[in-house]
Amino acid sequence: MKLYKKTHVRPHVYVRIFFCLYHLLFVTPLFVSAQSTMQGIAKQDSKTGMVIAKPGTSVSNSLITPYFTPLGYPIGIADMQKATVWQPEIGVSIPFARNVKLTKADAARSNQIKKSTWALNVQGNLLSFTPHHLLDGHEQQVSSFAVTENTRKNWTLYMLHVAPEWRVGGEKWYTGINIGPSLVQNQPAQFQQGDPGQSVLYQNYVVPAGFHKLRFGAQGHIRFHWFPFQRGPIGFYAEAGYIWQQPYTFQVRERDISKVNFNLSPDEIRYQLSNPQIAPFVEKSYAIPHGFFEGHIGLSLVIKTKSSPPRVEQPKNERLVIKTKSSPPVVEFPVTYERQAKQGFQIVLDQPRPHAVFRSVDEVPAFRWHVVGEPPADAQYRLEVFQLNDRGNIVRQVASASVVPGEPYRLPAEEKARLANIPQTTYYSWKVTETTTGTSSGQPQYSVSGSASCGTVTDSIHIECDGWDVQSGLPKYQVKICLTNNPISATSGCAVSYTSISSNSGGTISNINVLPVSIGPYAHFCITFTYIPASLSQTTASFTTFGNWNDALHNTANVLSTDSLPSCICRDCDSMNIQMLNPQVQMQSADPHLFDITGAVQVNPQSVYAIEFSVQSFSFTATPGGCAGVDSLEHDGMLVSNGTTVNGSNAGLVFGNAPTGNPNIFKLIKWISSSPVPAGTSIPFDLVIGLPAASGGIDPSCCRIDYRLCLQVKVYYDACRYCTKTICLQFSNTTQKP
Template structure:
């Protein structure tokens, strides 16, 4: 019986180990992996709980979202609930009545406006706790997000005419951020009748499709079927990342005829005067045979399709001899708030009206000085919320809605005032380089980080070069509709260490906003907007 003590000790150790395992694993947690390149608010609360005990437990969930380099950016807690023995599926709907805390306005902006987390490496963790706050189980998963901008088509440009018999080279800009593993698919479809490019792409038989293209340039193959004269085609590219397909916009192009070829040499449109815009357009016949100009009309205003017939002098139909040009002049009724106007010219062969050629050209009206009187801006849904824990930084969100397309804006902190209750609860301005300043990182306009303007560099070693009274945003394309802002500002806060509930501070902040009406930021209109809020 020498082995009895050793056997008894082994049994005791085995029983204790089982008991410890049961104690530490009362509830098992299994987080569901979100789809690739996706991380929405609902994905943080998609899990399965298994109560391994025989008792119903009173539990709550605590969740964190951590971004590599930034630490925990969001945390939340559910309300207590009963967890019966067995397995229970948990979704966002089960916990949405709980609390959530964003560590900065940047992350709140991303989830509320775009619905998805910005690019980055994330860790999602869920902890199950009992009524005493003791942890009963947990699980963590990793998720990588790469938000890619769609490919931008370059050539053939939208509406471009290519010469019959040529093999066009299709080029585009890559997805952003660049992905060396990206493989593109090029798709070309013929437009039939009066179809829109979208209808043709979705309904018609594919004219040509190239797959697995590793670069951003593709020469149309000689062996493939030829593009037909006077036919119009639409093309687009797409790229697949995981389960996500990113598609470009669509460009259409027309195959020109060797029998007729015109070009618009110039287009000049004058400012509105006495209710009329005067115009002059020079059309050139590039071939030796004559051509009939049968139609001149406005086909686009401020980037929006239109159709306004023009009655030029000389009257149409007008024949332009071979290898020569002619000037057409006239006027049309002013169009309110017009900034850019595109004119369309149609030409026909004198011997065969079915042989046609069309061209268009856009002119930017240089008459914006008085237009500020008719331009209006709405400031929608402006709100302010505390940013961080210092009590003296706020994230201001809202939408700026101009009545005309713009190419950017400057926002200047014009003035601010505040009233504290009780008044001794604040020391007022304690940091000259942050109070009344826009702060980075985190400030965005239209989802893009702002450019600091006139940084506060004072020469001091304590200078905050991420603070500025003016921030600027520029766009290469015209913007219209709601333009969201997400600006972090520094303002006087409560005395250090004093809870904000003990110091009610009311603020009035006034901005001066300059809207740029052209790409070069030469023409602008300026507006002011004030709004009030408090720190509670």
């Protein structure tokens, strides 16, 4: 029997489309790349004397990037079987080119900055899916007589996507994000299932003639490219995205096989499938693939040329010339000699030392610093001094001056006179910045106090995570502050005593080890304590350690210490042991739809404040097929309040997520203890749950039902903190509760 008339398919049309797309995406860009390697004529700016060309050394997020793969994996496609990994993709990302004019400072730092850029992404996809057949899952039982004949076995999508792409990355990698419209050509699947021996049709899957195969859609992707090989253009990429096209729903005429028993012999199955009383024809709605997620991994290329090291030359007219082929730019001064330019330099601060404490403003040494590496030829430097409050925040700018490497800088006399009139301990910080490139030093602190009669005290601070505080729900930190007593040069110095420590950032300090303490000259001592911040959003902490010099003046020697707070991850559940003791399931004799799940929960090493039970999933199989069904209350898979107990009674039970219309059934129950249950204590439970049973009129002994039920148990070891455990039980309706 021929169940349908085959239609003529012309696959060569789509082969031509993809061949043209391949030529557009790969052959043309490669030709353009070859042309870009030629020496071009520089374009000169008549106002500034700059020579403008395209940028030179290679950063991956600014280069043409073709990519392709035969591998992909779409998910979440309605009415389709699990997709195969053969899902080809081909595309190219072309950055938008632009001419740039650079100052000498911009050019000096251009190779160090990783900027974002925009590109045009052109992408083609071929996606193929197999629709669900009527007899999916019953192939073995019906293979002797059921036939599926295909005009087209798979539903195929030919997609063209063009969109702007935002890129960010560096020399060996970049990430691109794009979203935009697409054009989708649908090739619908078409098949029929039936029994040719008896001329019986089971399913006729065909899209109506009025369906428009060419449809508009949209796509969005995030794609990560990685180029690990320095001397080769080949790299790898991984992509995740979402694809959408205009939805369309159509009707398929098929038999309702829900009442067919596929455990019978082939002849009996054939009879039931052809019997309109058992398997009548129905109209069922199917949807085209219109909205789903997909991912790809594959190869990518970068189209670039070899880049030579930047050359810096001194011209007669002192004009900048920029010779470039791709970004970022390379700077040259067009004259007769060349030298290799070093790209990195660093500003190092020498004096005052970090966290130094001085007796007066006059004792603060001159500000000294030096440069490591080679800065730009026209580098300019600015030194800034700031006054801080006791939290480490800037109060005002004390000084700002242009400086030269190697030449010490001292505060102006009028500013020193003003600072000398401040009676209390005052904190300062300072830094040096190269203004043409923005390169800056660190910003260390020092302080001025009348307490520095014997020397200075320097400090270091280390903060690490130490779990979470159960009462406050905030992270705990172990803080270690180390202090060193540095006597004045050529003196014996004196001891310094510290008595207390406080937080300038809020929060609480506890378990201080050890205060008070006396630190002798040239001695080193560390103080440790536990710190809980004021809130979860706090990212830094500042502490003041209060002390005095052990000399005739007993001046203060307070030290301000500041550091960032590391992230803390709660790992309480890693050490919690939740055990389900002797779980059993029995059917109630009075109602075959109700089952009792009994057992006990035991938790170590934490105490238990509350326990929550919920049904995660359940499934069942009836023998013979079709003999089981749900009851009229529609509470199968739900917890029933009548008869449910925890810890021997229904006291403390709270029922949640009750469906409309039945106040006795719930999706979850929570037992709250009146006081914490000690660790290791067994907490018994008896949960009543509704499940499918033998249909009305069928003796339950003639209908065996096998169940699989999964429960989630949440154990609260604090009012708002819990750990979860999931248990799955397999049982049947043959065991009854006495």
